[in-house]
Amino acid sequence: xxxxxxxxxxxxxxxxxxxxxxxxxxxxxxxxxxxxxxxxxxxxxxxxxxxxxxxxxxxxxxxxxxxxxxxxxxxxxxxxxxxxxxxxxxxxxxxxxxxxxxxxxxxxxxxxxxxxxxxxxxxxxxxxxxxxxxxxxxxxxxxxxxxxxxxxxxxxxxxxxxxxxxxxxxxxxxxxxxxxxxxxxxxxxxxxxxxxxxxxxxxxxxxxxxxxxxxxxxxxxxxxxxxxxxxxxxxxxxxxxxxxxxxxxxxxxxxxxxxxxxxxxxxxxxxxxxxxxxxxxxxxxxxxxxxxxxxxxxxxxxxxxxxxxxxxxxxx
Numbered sequence: 032x033x034x035x036x037x038x039x040x041x042x043x044x045x046x047x048x049x050x051x052x053x054x055x056x057x058x059x060x061x062x063x064x065x066x067x068x069x070x071x072x073x074x075x076x077x078x079x080x081x082x083x084x085x086x087x088x089x090x091x092x093x094x095x096x097x098x099x100x101x102x103x104x105x106x107x108x109x110x111x112x113x114x115x116x117x118x119x120x121x122x123x124x125x126x127x128x129x130x131x132x133x134x135x136x137x138x139x140x141x142x143x144x145x146x147x148x149x150x151x152x153x154x155x156x157x158x159x160x161x162x163x164x165x166x167x168x169x170x171x172x173x174x175x176x177x178x179x180x181x182x183x184x185x186x187x188x189x190x191x192x193x194x195x196x197x198x199x200x201x202x203x204x205x206x207x208x209x210x211x212x213x214x215x216x217x218x219x220x221x222x223x224x225x226x227x228x229x230x231x232x233x234x235x236x237x238x239x240x241x242x243x244x245x246x247x248x249x250x251x252x253x254x255x256x257x258x259x260x261x262x263x264x265x266x267x268x269x270x271x272x273x274x275x276x277x278x279x280x281x282x283x284x285x286x287x288x289x290x291x292x293x294x295x296x297x298x299x300x301x302x303x304x305x306x307x308x309x310x311x312x313x314x315x316x317x318x319x320x321x322x323x324x325x326x327x328x329x330x331x332x333x334x335x336x337x338x339x340x341x342x343x344x345x346x347x
Contacts, residue, residue, distance in 0.1 A: 057111040057135065058299055059103055060180035062196060063096025064167045064187045065114050065139075066147040067121045068324060070284060073154050089282075089323040092128055093149055094167075095186035095210065098285045098324045102292030102314060104132045106331045108299065111179065113138035115170040117146035122166065138176040142169045156280055172196050178203065184295055186210040186288065190217050197223050206298070209249075210291050211237075221248035226298070228291060230255045231262075244270060253308065255290055259316070261308050273308040276316040276341065285324025289314035302346055309343050310334075 071085040100110045112134055116122030118141050125146070129136050145165040152159045172195050177183065183200045185193060185207070193209065194217050200207040201223040208226040209216075213233060221227075227249035234241065234254050244252055244264045252264045259275020290311035297307025313334070317327040329337070338345045 056109075056179045056181050058109045058180075059100070059182045059184055059295060060111040060113060060138065060177055061096040061100040061103075061184045061186075062113040062170070062172070062188060062192070063185060064094035064147055064164070065092070065097045065116050065125045066094040066149040066162070066167070067091075067124075068093035068284065069148070069150045070282065070322060071150075071152050072282070072322065073152055076152060076154060076157075076159065087322060089326070091323050091325060092125055093285065093324045094147065095212070095285075095288045096184065097125070098288035099184060099186060099210075099292045099295070100129075100134050101132060101325050102289055102328055103296060104129075104134045105328050106292070106296055106334065108296060109133075109135075111135040111138055111176065113170060113173055113176060115140040115142055115166045115168075117142065117144050117166040119146055121146035121148075138173050140166075140170060142166050144169060151284060153282055153284075156283065158283065172199065174199055177205075180205055182295065182299060183207045184210075184291065186291070187212055188214070190214065193217055194220050208291065208295055208298075210287065216247075216249075218248075222250075224249040226251045226253060226294070228253045228255070228287075228294070230287060231257050251304065253294065253304075253311075255287060255311075255315070260312060261290075263304055263308055265304055271305065273305060273312060275312050278316050278320050280319045282322045283319050284322075286315040286318045288324060289318040289327070297345075300346075306345055310338070310345055313338055313341070313343060 068091055070089040072087040073083055073085050077083045100112055104110050116125050122141055126136050147165040147167040148163045150161045183205055197207055197220040206225040209224050210228040231254055250266045254262045256262060261273050264270045293310035293314040294307045297310050321327040335347050
């Protein structure tokens with residue numbers, strides 16, 4: 032019987048970093064959802080009380096921050112994760128997968144609630160998604176764990192969690208990237224965000240036209256554009272665009288998360304924002320050509336080879 036929200040264990044394993052004053056830290060601590068994705072590709076969406084047959088299906092682990100963490104781990108980045116999973120088979124699968132690829136799971140709570148689920152119906156570039164937060168609703172900031180990070184990345188988080196995390200990171204001199212998605216950017220911490228990421232549609236709903244990029248309070252703003260590429264406004268107010276790579280879109284699930292991973296990798300390596308953005312567009316390009324958020328994940332050496340083949344001129 033489920034007792035909602037009660038943790039079954041405090042830590043799944045012992046975190047292998049030290050605090051912010053220690054010698055060893057995580058390169059990145061990611062905070063966000065861990066879901067089980069059910070993706071159905073259809074010729075058309077069903078009408079009222081109608082059944083349609085999917086032409087293709089994919090089942091697998093997902094969740095925006097979890098997808099970004101997975102890419103980064105495959106690229107050799109030392110990653111920790113703060114989140115929550117259910118005391119069920121899906122929760123066990125998340126923990127097993129992260130341990131297998133080297134993501135530290137010491138910040139993940141296991142609670143007596145069903146793990147999160149995301150169901151997507153996809154017709155061409157049109158997508159309809161239904162989510163159940165489940166265990167994700169019970170995650171919270173572990174400040175001691177967070178203090179081990181060089182960088183914090185957040186995706187799909189509630190306002191209060193964003194505010195607490197951004198304030199902590201800012202006060203401790205830790206850079207933070209926030210992929211805000213459909214949520215509102217909390218005005219109380221907007222100017223403390225190092226890298227604010229969102230797609231073009233999200234930006235227009237929040238701020239209006241892309242010309243409003245100068246009005247955003249975050250230090251750096253990165254907007255992924257419809258059809259590929261990105262617009263960037265850096266901390267000096269300079270605005271520039273990075274062209275995307277042309278690809279036939281099979282499934283856009285996880286493309287933004289892959290972009291975030293490439294961008295964060297470049298930032299961690301001290302690259303110019305333009306080069307970091309180029310790497311993000313490459314990982315998004317790879318992702319949209321596969322079904323599933325993590326199906327396109329490659330190790331770093333293969334990503335380097337792909338970048339060379341495409342003549343992106345990245346400073347690996």
